[in-house]
Amino acid sequence: MLSTVKCMVMRDLTLAMRHRSDVLTTVFFFIIVVSLFPLGVGPDAALLKEMAAGVVWVAALLASMLSLTRLFADDYNDGTLEQLMMVPQPLSLIVLGKVLAHWIISGLPLVLMSPLLGLQFGLEGDELIMLMVTLLIGTPVLSLLGAIGAALTLGLRGGGVLVSLLVLPLYIPVLIFGAGAVTASAAGMGADGHLSLMGAILLLALVLAPWASAAALRISVE
Amino acid sequence: MFNLFKYSSPASFYPLAGRLAVGFGIASVILLVIGLYMSFFVAPTDYKQGEGYRIMFIHVPAAWMSMWIYVVMACFAAAGMIWNTRLSSMMASSLAPTGAMFTFVALWTGALWGKPMWGAWWVWDARLTSELILLFLYVGFMALESAIDDPRRAARASGLLALVGVINVPIIYYSVQWWNTLHQGSSIKVVDGGIEASMSEIMLWTLLVMTFACWFYAVAVSLSRVRSTILERESDAVWVKALLKERKA
Numbered sequence: 022m023l024s025t026v027k028c029m030v031m032r033d034l035t036l037a038m039r040h041r042s043d044v045l046t047t048v049f050f051f052i053i054v055v056s057l058f059p060l061g062v063g064p065d066a067a068l069l070k071e072m073a074a075g076v077v078w079v080a081a082l083l084a085s086m087l088s089l090t091r092l093f094a095d096d097y098n099d100g101t102l103e104q105l106m107m108v109p110q111p112l113s114l115i116v117l118g119k120v121l122a123h124w125i126i127s128g129l130p131l132v133l134m135s136p137l138l139g140l141q142f143g144l145e146g147d148e149l150i151m152l153m154v155t156l157l158i159g160t161p162v163l164s165l166l167g168a169i170g171a172a173l174t175l176g177l178r179g180g181g182v183l184v185s186l187l188v189l190p191l192y193i194p195v196l197i198f199g200a201g202a203v204t205a206s207a208a209g210m211g212a213d214g215h216l217s218l219m220g221a222i223l224l225l226a227l228v229l230a231p232w233a234s235a236a237a238l239r240i241s242v243e
Numbered sequence: 244m245f246n247l248f249k250y251s252s253p254a255s256f257y258p259l260a261g262r263l264a265v266g267f268g269i270a271s272v273i274l275l276v277i278g279l280y281m282s283f284f285v286a287p288t289d290y291k292q293g294e295g296y297r298i299m300f301i302h303v304p305a306a307w308m309s310m311w312i313y314v315v316m317a318c319f320a321a322a323g324m325i326w327n328t329r330l331s332s333m334m335a336s337s338l339a340p341t342g343a344m345f346t347f348v349a350l351w352t353g354a355l356w357g358k359p360m361w362g363a364w365w366v367w368d369a370r371l372t373s374e375l376i377l378l379f380l381y382v383g384f385m386a387l388e389s390a391i392d393d394p395r396r397a398a399r400a401s402g403l404l405a406l407v408g409v410i411n412v413p414i415i416y417y418s419v420q421w422w423n424t425l426h427q428g429s430s431i432k433v434v435d436g437g438i439e440a441s442m443s444e445i446m447l448w449t450l451l452v453m454t455f456a457c458w459f460y461a462v463a464v465s466l467s468r469v470r471s472t473i474l475e476r477e478s479d480a481v482w483v484k485a486l487l488k489e490r491k492a
Contacts (some may be wrong), residue, residue: 169407173400177390186386187404190379193372194414233407240399 025110029118030125036095037126043091047127048134051084055138066143073142074152074203081131081156082192085163088127089188090181092119092171093238103242112235120161120168120231128160144207151206155199158219165230166191172237195222251328253473254482260473264466271459278452286449298356304454306349308461309377310412312342316384317409320402330469332398333476335405336388337468341461343381350374373415380408394476 037044058076059069096102105115135156139149170188174180202215250256282300289296316338323331353371354364365371384401391397477483 169403173387173404174390179390183386183390186379187383190376190383190411191407193376233403237400237403240396240403243396 022110022114025114026118026121029115030122033119033122034125037122043088044126044130047084047088048130050087051080051131051134052138054080054083056141059142070143073139073144074148074155074200074207076142077135077138077152077156078159078196078200081135081160082163082189082196084131085127085160086167086185086188086192088123089167089171089184090174092123092168093175094171094180097175097242102238106238106242112238113231116168116172116234116238117231120164120234123168124161124164128164132156132160144203148203148207151203151212154216155202155212155219158216158223159195159199162195162219162223162226163192165226166195168234169230169237172234172241175238175241195219198222251326251330253330253333253477254480256330257470257473260466260470264463264470266463267459267466268463271456271463274452274456274459278449278456281445281449281452286446287443292360295356295359298352300449300453302349302352302356303450304457305345305352306374307454308457309342309346309349309374310415311458312338312345312461313377313380313405313412314409316342317405320405323398323402324406329398329476330473332402333469333472334465335402336385336398337465337472338461339381339385339388340468341464343378343385345457345461346374346378346381350378370415373411376411377415380404380411384408 055076058072062068062072093102096105106112108115132153135152136149139152144152167184167188170184170191173187174184177183198215198219202212202219205215206212250259278300282297286297286300288294316335319331319335319338322328323335350371353374357366358364384404387404388397388401391400474483
Protein backbone atom coordinates (compact mmCIF):
# COMPACT_ATOMS: atom_id res chain seq x y z
CA MET A 22 0.00 0.00 0.00
CA LEU A 23 2.65 2.45 1.06
CA SER A 24 4.86 1.49 -1.84
CA THR A 25 2.12 2.63 -4.26
CA VAL A 26 1.93 6.02 -2.60
CA LYS A 27 5.70 6.29 -2.42
CA CYS A 28 6.07 5.35 -6.05
CA MET A 29 3.58 8.04 -7.12
CA VAL A 30 5.21 10.66 -4.92
CA MET A 31 8.69 9.92 -6.29
CA ARG A 32 7.39 9.96 -9.86
CA ASP A 33 5.61 13.29 -9.50
CA LEU A 34 8.56 14.83 -7.66
CA THR A 35 10.92 13.70 -10.41
CA LEU A 36 8.64 15.22 -13.02
CA ALA A 37 8.42 18.44 -11.04
CA MET A 38 12.20 18.62 -10.71
CA ARG A 39 12.43 18.46 -14.50
CA HIS A 40 10.17 21.54 -14.71
CA ARG A 41 11.57 23.58 -11.84
CA SER A 42 10.11 26.83 -13.12
CA ASP A 43 6.57 25.57 -12.37
CA VAL A 44 7.46 25.14 -8.71
CA LEU A 45 9.13 28.53 -8.50
CA THR A 46 6.15 30.25 -10.16
CA THR A 47 3.88 29.18 -7.28
CA VAL A 48 6.32 30.44 -4.64
CA PHE A 49 6.83 33.75 -6.39
CA PHE A 50 3.09 34.18 -6.87
CA PHE A 51 2.70 33.70 -3.11
CA ILE A 52 5.38 36.29 -2.31
CA ILE A 53 4.03 38.80 -4.83
CA VAL A 54 0.43 38.56 -3.58
CA VAL A 55 1.58 39.04 0.02
CA SER A 56 3.72 42.03 -0.89
CA LEU A 57 0.88 43.69 -2.80
CA PHE A 58 -1.12 44.16 0.41
CA PRO A 59 1.18 46.71 2.10
CA LEU A 60 1.19 48.66 -1.17
CA GLY A 61 -2.59 48.56 -1.27
CA VAL A 62 -3.45 49.46 2.31
CA GLY A 63 -0.44 51.63 3.14
CA PRO A 64 2.60 50.99 5.33
CA ASP A 65 0.90 51.40 8.72
CA ALA A 66 2.86 48.92 10.89
CA ALA A 67 0.11 48.28 13.46
CA LEU A 68 -2.53 47.63 10.81
CA LEU A 69 -0.22 45.35 8.81
CA LYS A 70 0.67 43.33 11.88
CA GLU A 71 -3.00 42.84 12.60
CA MET A 72 -3.79 41.56 9.12
CA ALA A 73 -0.59 39.57 8.60
CA ALA A 74 -2.06 36.13 9.33
CA GLY A 75 -5.08 36.68 7.11
CA VAL A 76 -3.02 38.04 4.24
CA VAL A 77 -0.50 35.19 4.32
CA TRP A 78 -3.30 32.67 4.56
CA VAL A 79 -5.32 34.10 1.66
CA ALA A 80 -2.17 34.23 -0.45
CA ALA A 81 -1.43 30.59 0.41
CA LEU A 82 -4.98 29.65 -0.58
CA LEU A 83 -4.64 31.36 -3.95
CA ALA A 84 -1.16 29.98 -4.61
CA SER A 85 -2.27 26.47 -3.78
CA MET A 86 -5.32 26.85 -6.00
CA LEU A 87 -3.30 28.22 -8.89
CA SER A 88 -1.18 25.08 -9.11
CA LEU A 89 -4.20 22.75 -8.85
CA THR A 90 -4.95 22.71 -12.57
CA ARG A 91 -1.61 20.98 -13.16
CA LEU A 92 -2.36 18.21 -10.65
CA PHE A 93 -4.03 15.83 -13.11
CA ALA A 94 -4.03 17.81 -16.38
CA ASP A 95 -0.61 16.73 -17.72
CA ASP A 96 -1.25 13.07 -16.99
CA TYR A 97 -4.70 13.37 -18.53
CA ASN A 98 -3.41 14.99 -21.71
CA ASP A 99 -0.68 12.43 -22.41
CA GLY A 100 -2.84 9.44 -21.46
CA THR A 101 -0.88 8.46 -18.33
CA LEU A 102 -3.94 8.96 -16.18
CA GLU A 103 -5.94 6.34 -18.04
CA GLN A 104 -3.08 3.87 -17.59
CA LEU A 105 -2.89 4.72 -13.88
CA MET A 106 -6.60 4.03 -13.52
CA MET A 107 -6.10 0.54 -14.88
CA VAL A 108 -3.47 -0.62 -12.39
CA PRO A 109 -4.64 -3.11 -9.72
CA GLN A 110 -3.82 -0.75 -6.84
CA PRO A 111 -6.73 1.39 -5.58
CA LEU A 112 -7.08 4.68 -7.42
CA SER A 113 -7.52 6.55 -4.14
CA LEU A 114 -3.97 5.57 -3.11
CA ILE A 115 -2.59 6.83 -6.39
CA VAL A 116 -4.52 10.07 -5.89
CA LEU A 117 -3.14 10.30 -2.35
CA GLY A 118 0.38 9.95 -3.74
CA LYS A 119 -0.22 12.67 -6.31
CA VAL A 120 -1.74 14.96 -3.70
CA LEU A 121 1.22 14.41 -1.37
CA ALA A 122 3.60 15.27 -4.18
CA HIS A 123 1.52 18.34 -5.00
CA TRP A 124 1.76 19.44 -1.38
CA ILE A 125 5.54 18.92 -1.27
CA ILE A 126 5.90 20.96 -4.46
CA SER A 127 3.42 23.77 -3.82
CA GLY A 128 2.50 23.66 -0.12
CA LEU A 129 5.74 22.98 1.72
CA PRO A 130 7.64 25.90 0.09
CA LEU A 131 4.87 28.23 1.29
CA VAL A 132 5.22 26.90 4.83
CA LEU A 133 8.97 27.46 4.70
CA MET A 134 8.60 30.96 3.25
CA SER A 135 5.90 32.07 5.69
CA PRO A 136 8.13 33.09 8.68
CA LEU A 137 10.07 35.43 6.40
CA LEU A 138 6.88 37.08 5.15
CA GLY A 139 5.51 37.17 8.69
CA LEU A 140 8.67 39.01 9.79
CA GLN A 141 8.12 41.60 7.07
CA PHE A 142 4.65 42.20 8.50
CA GLY A 143 6.08 42.63 12.01
CA LEU A 144 4.99 39.32 13.57
CA GLU A 145 7.24 38.09 16.38
CA GLY A 146 8.31 34.90 18.17
CA ASP A 147 5.29 32.77 19.00
CA GLU A 148 3.11 34.28 16.29
CA LEU A 149 5.65 33.34 13.64
CA ILE A 150 5.80 29.77 14.91
CA MET A 151 2.00 29.67 15.06
CA LEU A 152 1.73 30.95 11.48
CA MET A 153 4.10 28.24 10.34
CA VAL A 154 2.35 25.49 12.32
CA THR A 155 -1.12 26.44 11.04
CA LEU A 156 0.16 26.49 7.46
CA LEU A 157 1.86 23.14 8.04
CA ILE A 158 -1.45 21.60 9.13
CA GLY A 159 -3.59 23.60 6.72
CA THR A 160 -1.81 23.43 3.37
CA PRO A 161 -2.17 19.62 3.06
CA VAL A 162 -5.93 20.13 3.51
CA LEU A 163 -5.85 22.66 0.67
CA SER A 164 -4.14 20.14 -1.62
CA LEU A 165 -6.52 17.35 -0.59
CA LEU A 166 -9.73 19.36 -1.11
CA GLY A 167 -8.33 20.97 -4.23
CA ALA A 168 -7.74 17.55 -5.78
CA ILE A 169 -11.52 16.97 -5.79
CA GLY A 170 -12.09 20.20 -7.70
CA ALA A 171 -9.21 19.50 -10.08
CA ALA A 172 -10.55 16.02 -10.80
CA LEU A 173 -14.10 17.28 -11.40
CA THR A 174 -13.03 19.98 -13.86
CA LEU A 175 -10.56 17.79 -15.75
CA GLY A 176 -10.59 18.53 -19.46
CA LEU A 177 -13.29 21.20 -19.29
CA ARG A 178 -13.06 24.50 -21.10
CA GLY A 179 -12.39 27.28 -18.62
CA GLY A 180 -11.49 24.65 -16.04
CA GLY A 181 -9.08 27.00 -14.27
CA VAL A 182 -11.71 29.58 -13.40
CA LEU A 183 -14.30 26.95 -12.58
CA VAL A 184 -11.97 25.15 -10.17
CA SER A 185 -11.68 28.33 -8.10
CA LEU A 186 -15.45 28.60 -7.85
CA LEU A 187 -15.72 24.99 -6.69
CA VAL A 188 -12.75 24.84 -4.38
CA LEU A 189 -12.57 28.23 -2.65
CA PRO A 190 -15.86 27.79 -0.71
CA LEU A 191 -14.54 24.49 0.62
CA TYR A 192 -11.29 26.19 1.68
CA ILE A 193 -13.07 28.70 3.90
CA PRO A 194 -13.17 26.67 7.18
CA VAL A 195 -9.42 26.06 6.95
CA LEU A 196 -8.85 29.77 6.35
CA ILE A 197 -11.02 30.74 9.33
CA PHE A 198 -9.30 28.41 11.79
CA GLY A 199 -5.81 28.93 10.35
CA ALA A 200 -5.85 32.71 10.46
CA GLY A 201 -7.92 32.58 13.66
CA ALA A 202 -5.24 30.54 15.46
CA VAL A 203 -2.57 33.15 14.73
CA THR A 204 -4.84 36.01 15.79
CA ALA A 205 -5.86 34.18 18.97
CA SER A 206 -2.27 33.45 19.94
CA ALA A 207 -1.31 37.07 19.24
CA ALA A 208 -4.11 38.15 21.60
CA GLY A 209 -2.72 35.75 24.23
CA MET A 210 -5.81 33.55 24.23
CA GLY A 211 -4.11 30.31 23.27
CA ALA A 212 -4.80 28.58 19.99
CA ASP A 213 -5.19 24.97 21.11
CA GLY A 214 -8.87 24.83 20.11
CA HIS A 215 -8.17 26.15 16.62
CA LEU A 216 -5.26 23.78 16.14
CA SER A 217 -7.28 20.77 17.31
CA LEU A 218 -10.08 21.65 14.87
CA MET A 219 -7.57 22.03 12.05
CA GLY A 220 -6.07 18.68 12.94
CA ALA A 221 -9.55 17.15 12.84
CA ILE A 222 -10.21 18.71 9.43
CA LEU A 223 -6.87 17.38 8.17
CA LEU A 224 -7.63 13.83 9.32
CA LEU A 225 -11.13 13.90 7.85
CA ALA A 226 -9.83 15.27 4.56
CA LEU A 227 -7.02 12.69 4.52
CA VAL A 228 -9.55 9.88 4.79
CA LEU A 229 -12.35 11.18 2.57
CA ALA A 230 -10.78 13.47 -0.03
CA PRO A 231 -8.63 10.90 -1.93
CA TRP A 232 -11.66 8.67 -2.16
CA ALA A 233 -13.88 11.51 -3.45
CA SER A 234 -11.19 12.62 -5.94
CA ALA A 235 -10.86 9.06 -7.20
CA ALA A 236 -14.64 8.96 -7.78
CA ALA A 237 -14.42 12.32 -9.54
CA LEU A 238 -11.60 11.08 -11.77
CA ARG A 239 -13.66 8.06 -12.77
CA ILE A 240 -16.50 10.40 -13.75
CA SER A 241 -14.21 12.69 -15.74
CA VAL A 242 -12.24 9.99 -17.55
CA GLU A 243 -14.76 7.64 -19.05
CA MET B 244 -48.03 -1.91 -2.79
CA PHE B 245 -46.98 1.50 -3.86
CA ASN B 246 -44.02 1.02 -6.14
CA LEU B 247 -41.56 3.87 -5.77
CA PHE B 248 -39.36 2.63 -8.57
CA LYS B 249 -42.22 2.88 -11.02
CA TYR B 250 -41.84 6.64 -10.81
CA SER B 251 -38.08 6.59 -11.26
CA SER B 252 -38.74 6.36 -14.97
CA PRO B 253 -39.08 9.81 -16.53
CA ALA B 254 -41.98 8.67 -18.72
CA SER B 255 -44.18 7.71 -15.76
CA PHE B 256 -42.95 10.53 -13.54
CA TYR B 257 -43.74 13.26 -16.07
CA PRO B 258 -47.56 13.20 -15.71
CA LEU B 259 -47.31 12.66 -11.92
CA ALA B 260 -44.98 15.67 -11.62
CA GLY B 261 -47.49 17.73 -13.59
CA ARG B 262 -50.36 16.90 -11.22
CA LEU B 263 -48.20 17.35 -8.11
CA ALA B 264 -46.82 20.68 -9.34
CA VAL B 265 -50.32 22.08 -9.80
CA GLY B 266 -51.46 20.77 -6.40
CA PHE B 267 -48.47 22.11 -4.51
CA GLY B 268 -48.65 25.38 -6.45
CA ILE B 269 -52.27 26.00 -5.44
CA ALA B 270 -51.55 25.01 -1.82
CA SER B 271 -48.56 27.33 -1.78
CA VAL B 272 -50.55 30.33 -3.08
CA ILE B 273 -53.34 29.76 -0.52
CA LEU B 274 -50.86 29.43 2.35
CA LEU B 275 -48.93 32.45 1.11
CA VAL B 276 -52.06 34.63 1.13
CA ILE B 277 -53.00 33.44 4.64
CA GLY B 278 -49.40 33.73 5.85
CA LEU B 279 -48.89 37.24 4.48
CA TYR B 280 -52.19 38.42 5.96
CA MET B 281 -51.22 36.95 9.33
CA SER B 282 -47.72 38.40 9.24
CA PHE B 283 -48.89 41.93 8.43
CA PHE B 284 -52.21 42.21 10.27
CA VAL B 285 -52.62 39.46 12.84
CA ALA B 286 -49.18 38.99 14.42
CA PRO B 287 -48.63 41.53 17.22
CA THR B 288 -45.88 44.14 17.25
CA ASP B 289 -42.70 42.90 18.94
CA TYR B 290 -41.95 44.55 22.30
CA LYS B 291 -38.29 45.02 21.45
CA GLN B 292 -37.88 45.08 17.68
CA GLY B 293 -41.12 46.91 16.84
CA GLU B 294 -42.64 46.43 13.40
CA GLY B 295 -39.29 45.64 11.78
CA TYR B 296 -39.30 42.09 13.10
CA ARG B 297 -42.03 41.18 10.59
CA ILE B 298 -39.36 40.56 7.98
CA MET B 299 -38.66 37.42 9.99
CA PHE B 300 -41.71 35.79 8.40
CA ILE B 301 -39.92 35.61 5.07
CA HIS B 302 -36.32 35.60 6.32
CA VAL B 303 -36.56 32.52 8.53
CA PRO B 304 -38.49 30.32 6.05
CA ALA B 305 -36.10 31.32 3.27
CA ALA B 306 -33.08 30.47 5.42
CA TRP B 307 -34.59 27.13 6.43
CA MET B 308 -35.44 26.34 2.82
CA SER B 309 -31.96 27.28 1.61
CA MET B 310 -30.42 24.63 3.86
CA TRP B 311 -33.19 22.07 3.46
CA ILE B 312 -33.18 22.24 -0.33
CA TYR B 313 -29.43 21.65 -0.30
CA VAL B 314 -29.90 18.53 1.82
CA VAL B 315 -32.69 17.27 -0.45
CA MET B 316 -30.54 18.05 -3.48
CA ALA B 317 -27.63 16.10 -2.00
CA CYS B 318 -29.97 13.16 -1.25
CA PHE B 319 -31.15 13.13 -4.86
CA ALA B 320 -27.53 13.36 -6.02
CA ALA B 321 -26.61 10.43 -3.77
CA ALA B 322 -29.58 8.41 -5.03
CA GLY B 323 -28.53 9.21 -8.58
CA MET B 324 -25.04 7.90 -7.89
CA ILE B 325 -26.16 4.79 -6.04
CA TRP B 326 -28.96 3.56 -8.32
CA ASN B 327 -27.74 5.35 -11.42
CA THR B 328 -31.19 6.78 -12.11
CA ARG B 329 -31.45 9.63 -14.57
CA LEU B 330 -34.43 11.18 -12.84
CA SER B 331 -32.63 11.66 -9.50
CA SER B 332 -29.94 13.81 -11.03
CA MET B 333 -32.53 15.76 -12.99
CA MET B 334 -34.32 16.46 -9.70
CA ALA B 335 -31.04 17.55 -8.09
CA SER B 336 -30.31 19.99 -10.87
CA SER B 337 -33.83 21.42 -10.92
CA LEU B 338 -33.72 22.06 -7.16
CA ALA B 339 -30.49 24.06 -7.36
CA PRO B 340 -31.86 27.34 -8.81
CA THR B 341 -34.68 27.44 -6.25
CA GLY B 342 -32.21 26.76 -3.45
CA ALA B 343 -29.92 29.50 -4.66
CA MET B 344 -32.91 31.87 -4.88
CA PHE B 345 -33.90 31.15 -1.26
CA THR B 346 -30.29 31.59 -0.11
CA PHE B 347 -30.20 34.95 -1.84
CA VAL B 348 -33.57 35.94 -0.31
CA ALA B 349 -32.34 34.91 3.14
CA LEU B 350 -29.20 37.02 2.76
CA TRP B 351 -31.05 39.98 1.27
CA THR B 352 -33.84 40.09 3.85
CA GLY B 353 -31.21 39.51 6.52
CA ALA B 354 -29.43 42.63 5.32
CA LEU B 355 -32.68 44.61 5.42
CA TRP B 356 -33.35 43.32 8.92
CA GLY B 357 -29.79 43.89 10.07
CA LYS B 358 -29.71 47.56 9.12
CA PRO B 359 -32.33 48.77 11.66
CA MET B 360 -31.52 46.16 14.34
CA TRP B 361 -27.72 45.96 14.29
CA GLY B 362 -27.06 49.20 12.43
CA ALA B 363 -25.21 47.45 9.62
CA TRP B 364 -26.23 45.88 6.33
CA TRP B 365 -23.68 43.16 6.72
CA VAL B 366 -21.48 41.83 9.50
CA TRP B 367 -18.86 39.10 9.07
CA ASP B 368 -20.63 36.87 11.48
CA ALA B 369 -20.30 33.08 11.37
CA ARG B 370 -23.86 32.43 10.28
CA LEU B 371 -23.91 35.11 7.60
CA THR B 372 -20.57 33.98 6.23
CA SER B 373 -21.56 30.34 6.09
CA GLU B 374 -24.87 31.23 4.42
CA LEU B 375 -22.85 33.14 1.84
CA ILE B 376 -20.69 30.03 1.35
CA LEU B 377 -23.91 28.09 0.76
CA LEU B 378 -24.79 30.52 -2.04
CA PHE B 379 -21.34 29.92 -3.56
CA LEU B 380 -21.88 26.17 -3.31
CA TYR B 381 -25.15 26.46 -5.22
CA VAL B 382 -23.48 28.66 -7.83
CA GLY B 383 -20.55 26.22 -8.11
CA PHE B 384 -22.97 23.33 -8.54
CA MET B 385 -24.83 25.09 -11.36
CA ALA B 386 -21.61 26.35 -12.98
CA LEU B 387 -20.06 22.88 -13.02
CA GLU B 388 -23.21 21.39 -14.44
CA SER B 389 -23.46 23.91 -17.24
CA ALA B 390 -19.73 23.66 -18.06
CA ILE B 391 -19.98 19.98 -18.98
CA ASP B 392 -21.66 19.24 -22.30
CA ASP B 393 -22.36 15.56 -21.78
CA PRO B 394 -25.49 15.52 -19.55
CA ARG B 395 -24.54 12.20 -17.92
CA ARG B 396 -21.11 13.34 -16.88
CA ALA B 397 -22.55 16.72 -15.83
CA ALA B 398 -25.07 15.03 -13.56
CA ARG B 399 -22.52 12.77 -11.90
CA ALA B 400 -19.83 15.43 -11.47
CA SER B 401 -22.22 18.01 -9.99
CA GLY B 402 -23.76 15.29 -7.83
CA LEU B 403 -20.39 14.51 -6.31
CA LEU B 404 -19.82 18.21 -5.67
CA ALA B 405 -23.21 18.48 -3.94
CA LEU B 406 -22.27 15.59 -1.67
CA VAL B 407 -18.93 17.17 -0.77
CA GLY B 408 -20.61 20.50 -0.05
CA VAL B 409 -23.27 19.04 2.23
CA ILE B 410 -20.73 19.24 5.09
CA ASN B 411 -21.44 22.96 5.17
CA VAL B 412 -25.11 22.59 6.13
CA PRO B 413 -24.56 21.48 9.75
CA ILE B 414 -21.87 24.17 10.03
CA ILE B 415 -24.45 26.85 9.14
CA TYR B 416 -27.08 25.37 11.35
CA TYR B 417 -24.92 25.12 14.45
CA SER B 418 -22.77 28.18 13.79
CA VAL B 419 -24.88 30.26 16.16
CA GLN B 420 -24.24 27.80 18.97
CA TRP B 421 -20.59 27.01 18.23
CA TRP B 422 -19.46 30.60 17.83
CA ASN B 423 -20.78 33.32 20.04
CA THR B 424 -22.09 35.59 17.34
CA LEU B 425 -24.20 38.63 16.70
CA HIS B 426 -26.85 36.64 14.86
CA GLN B 427 -29.46 35.58 17.39
CA GLY B 428 -29.83 31.94 18.32
CA SER B 429 -32.73 29.79 17.29
CA SER B 430 -36.04 30.90 18.81
CA ILE B 431 -37.72 27.57 18.26
CA LYS B 432 -36.54 24.42 19.98
CA VAL B 433 -37.90 20.91 19.99
CA VAL B 434 -37.89 19.84 23.66
CA ASP B 435 -39.15 16.45 24.84
CA GLY B 436 -41.32 15.91 21.81
CA GLY B 437 -43.02 19.31 22.09
CA ILE B 438 -42.08 22.60 20.44
CA GLU B 439 -40.89 25.35 22.71
CA ALA B 440 -40.72 28.81 21.20
CA SER B 441 -39.50 32.06 22.68
CA MET B 442 -42.16 33.99 20.79
CA SER B 443 -45.91 34.35 21.04
CA GLU B 444 -48.03 31.54 19.71
CA ILE B 445 -49.54 33.57 16.88
CA MET B 446 -46.06 34.51 15.63
CA LEU B 447 -45.06 30.86 15.65
CA TRP B 448 -48.17 29.89 13.67
CA THR B 449 -47.54 32.64 11.14
CA LEU B 450 -43.97 31.47 10.76
CA LEU B 451 -45.10 27.89 10.22
CA VAL B 452 -47.69 28.89 7.61
CA MET B 453 -45.09 30.94 5.75
CA THR B 454 -42.60 28.07 5.96
CA PHE B 455 -45.05 25.66 4.39
CA ALA B 456 -45.92 28.23 1.73
CA CYS B 457 -42.23 28.48 0.82
CA TRP B 458 -41.79 24.73 1.01
CA PHE B 459 -44.71 24.00 -1.31
CA TYR B 460 -43.56 26.74 -3.65
CA ALA B 461 -40.13 25.07 -3.84
CA VAL B 462 -41.73 21.69 -4.55
CA ALA B 463 -44.06 23.10 -7.23
CA VAL B 464 -41.36 25.11 -8.99
CA SER B 465 -38.77 22.35 -9.02
CA LEU B 466 -41.31 19.80 -10.25
CA SER B 467 -42.33 21.99 -13.14
CA ARG B 468 -38.65 22.66 -13.85
CA VAL B 469 -37.90 18.93 -13.88
CA ARG B 470 -40.71 18.45 -16.39
CA SER B 471 -38.92 20.75 -18.83
CA THR B 472 -35.64 18.95 -18.17
CA ILE B 473 -37.28 15.59 -18.86
CA LEU B 474 -38.70 16.83 -22.18
CA GLU B 475 -35.33 18.27 -23.14
CA ARG B 476 -33.26 15.19 -22.26
CA GLU B 477 -35.74 12.63 -23.53
CA SER B 478 -36.61 14.48 -26.71
CA ASP B 479 -35.71 11.41 -28.77
CA ALA B 480 -37.97 9.08 -26.79
CA VAL B 481 -41.11 7.77 -28.40
CA TRP B 482 -43.45 8.90 -25.64
CA VAL B 483 -42.16 12.49 -25.80
CA LYS B 484 -42.70 12.60 -29.55
CA ALA B 485 -46.21 11.21 -29.13
CA LEU B 486 -46.90 13.76 -26.41
CA LEU B 487 -45.72 16.67 -28.55
CA LYS B 488 -47.79 15.45 -31.49
CA GLU B 489 -50.82 15.25 -29.24
CA ARG B 490 -50.24 18.80 -28.03
CA LYS B 491 -49.89 20.16 -31.54
CA ALA B 492 -53.05 18.47 -32.72
